[in-house]
Amino acid sequence: MRLREMSAAAPARRSGLGVALFLEATERFSFYGMLSILLIFALDVRGLGAPQANLFVGSFNALALVSTLLGSRLGDVVLGPTRTVLYGCVIQFTALVLLGLSVAWPVLFLPAAATVAVTNGLTRTNMAILVLRHAGGGRSADGLATLYTFAINLGAMFSFLLVPWIGKHYGYALAFGACAAGLFVGAATALPNRRGLSGKVHDGAPVPTGEARATARAVPWAVAEIGLAVLFYWVVLNFPAGGHWIFWAVMSAIPAFWAWVWRTAAPAQRPGIAICLILIAEAMFYGIFDEQTTSTFVLYALHNLNRQFSVAGVTLFELDAPQIVAINAGLTMLLGPAFVALYRFMDTRFGTVALSTKYACGSVFIVIGFLILCLDTAGGTSGLRAPWGMFGAYGALSVAGLIMNGLGLSVVTTYLPPRVRTMSVAVYYISTGLAMYGGSVLANIMGIGRLHAAVSIPDSLSTFHAVFRGFTVLAACGAAGILLMLPVLRMLEKRACRMVSKVGGGAWGQSP
Structure with missing residues (x-):
């Protein structure tokens, strides 16, 4: 009996994983x-100026x-994660249809955009959980994480190529409709296979999923919470400058959360928490x-780039x-598996490379990316710039993203106790989202605020050039700070290892 259950479980796992990855690719296709086209739509249809559109996207x-x-x-x-993902897909599909209709009825635009922003949170974290549930049976968590990242960037790459092309040739309504259609295909595939999607079968044994929590009362409660979030987001997007106050309010709440984590942690856990805080600050950077x-790169391509790659x-x-x-997205997708192989080689040949060292390397690539654009926009030539500089900048930032952004969740898993993960x-x-909003504000201050529709080439x-120069200087200062933090992080890592060995590996237990 056990043998038959295990043989039946293997195809179920494979089928469920394929459905999960396909749904993730189609959902990311629709979102990205x-x-x-959000920035261009805000400029062309909504009539916003470049500074306002930049702040809106941020x-x-x-x-x-x-x-x-x-x-x-x-x-x-x-x-539970499965229902949250599926409900999020249904709501996001509806919102994308409304975005298409907003071309004719502008009043629909902001509520629909707010709804898409909310549904991103419903799908993003829970899809990662569903994919990682399929670990086991010869599949490692690292391998699944690589497949998950590949699915994200596969959907993103095709959407960045296809949707703007549809918008240019057939109008924004059909472009938003294409996003909705992609999500519909993914959701229609997942719904009949939701049992496999949830990863309930694992080596013949049921995996605890929490799905049973979705009682008759839980669903309307969840809908009410989603509705309140959409209303709040609609208010913020109505007044993008008001996001300044939201920014500072949430920024003040984040230290309060970490203070609570620190206060309730056991002494053996605190060096790891300190490392996590520093590395998350570097990820925010x-x-x-x-x-x-x-945002800024798209505006630069719109104004000053010869977009023929010759x-x-x-x-x-x-x-x-x-586009x-x-x-x-394409470079990130192509380089991802190479980075996984590189990490495995380095771990085998030289031992595990510390996350802090990888972050320091990533910060150097940020400097390289913006330095390329700073040099590319320098000089007295007034013509359009060749696109290869932009290609090089994206390449460097793709490497930085694979190192710094890609390892963000590893930081939480490695250094934090399970009770707060x-x-x-x-x-x-949230922290990285706030950093992105801060990036849009900084771009406006550095020069995007001076752009207008009739500006000359x-x-x-x-x-x-002033914007890219400013970001290059900022990146260089940040990279220097991250490099200077390496000795501190190494000291904390040694202390964390000593604390864990001292308590016999129980550092991640509940605090007394």
């Missing part, structure tokens, strides 16, 4: 497809990450620059301004 990105707190709560204690890849006079391909972000994942996403080039 919408994001790929606010949207921040809110989309803040909503992971709601998604973690619903997935952990109310609905990356978020400031990551925000520019979907070699020796032969045009290889051409991208529109919103330029596909370079980032779920909430800490949400706080991590030489003037806009001068503006972008």
Whole structure:
């Protein structure tokens, strides 16, 4: 009997994992497809100026990450991850349809955008949980994390290429409709296979899922929480400058959370918590620059980039301004497996490389990326710039993202006790979201605030040079600080190891 159960479990795991990865790819296609045209839509259809559109996109990105707190709560204690993901997909599909209709009825735009930002939190954290549930039976968590990242960037790359092209040739209504259609295909595949999606079968034994918590009372309660979040986001997006106050309010709440974690932790846990705090601050540093890849970079491509990628006079391909972000997703997707292989080689040959060292390497690539654009926009030439500088900048930032952003959840798993990990994942996403909002504010201060529709090519080039120069200096100062922190982090890592060995490996137990 046991043998038959295990043989039946293996296909179930494979089928469930495939469904989960396909759903993640289609959901990311819909979300990033919408994001790929959000800035241009705000400029062309909503009539916002470049500074206001830049701040709007920054606010949207921040809110989309803040909503992971709601998604973690619903997935952990109310609905369970499977139902939270599926409900999120249904709501996001509806919101994308409304975004398409907002071309004719503008009043629908902000409520629909607010809803998409909320549903990002419902799907993002819980999809990762569902994928990782399929570990076992020859599948490691590291391998599943690589597949998960690949699925994200696969969906993102195709959306950044396809959706802006549809918007340019057939209109924004159909572009948003394509995002909705992609999500519909993924959800329609997942719904009949939701049992396998939830990862309930694991080596022939049921996995605790918390799905039973979704009682008749839990569903309307969850809908009410989602509705309140949408209303709050709608208010913030109505007044993007008001996000300034939300920014500071949430920023003040995050230290309070970490103070509580520190106060309730056992002494053996505190060195690890200190390491986690420093590395999350470094991940937030990356978020400031990551925000520019979907806002400032697109504005630069719109104003000053020759978007024909040519070699020796032969045009290889051409991208529109919103499509330029596909370079980032494509390079991240292609480089991800190589980085996993590199880490395994280094771990085998030289021993485990500390996360702090990897973060320091990532900060150097941030400097390289913005230095490329700073040099590319320098000089007196007033013509459009060749796109290869942008390609090089995206390449460097893709490496930085794989190192710093990709390892963010590893920091939480490695250094924090289990009792606070779920909430800490949400706080991590919120922290990076706030950093991205701060990045949009900084971009406006450095020069984006001076852009306007009638700006000349030489003037806009001068503006972008000032912006990229400012971010290069900021990146260099941050990288220097991260490098100087390495001895402190190594000292804390040694102390954490001593504390763990002293208590016999029980450092992650409950505090007394």
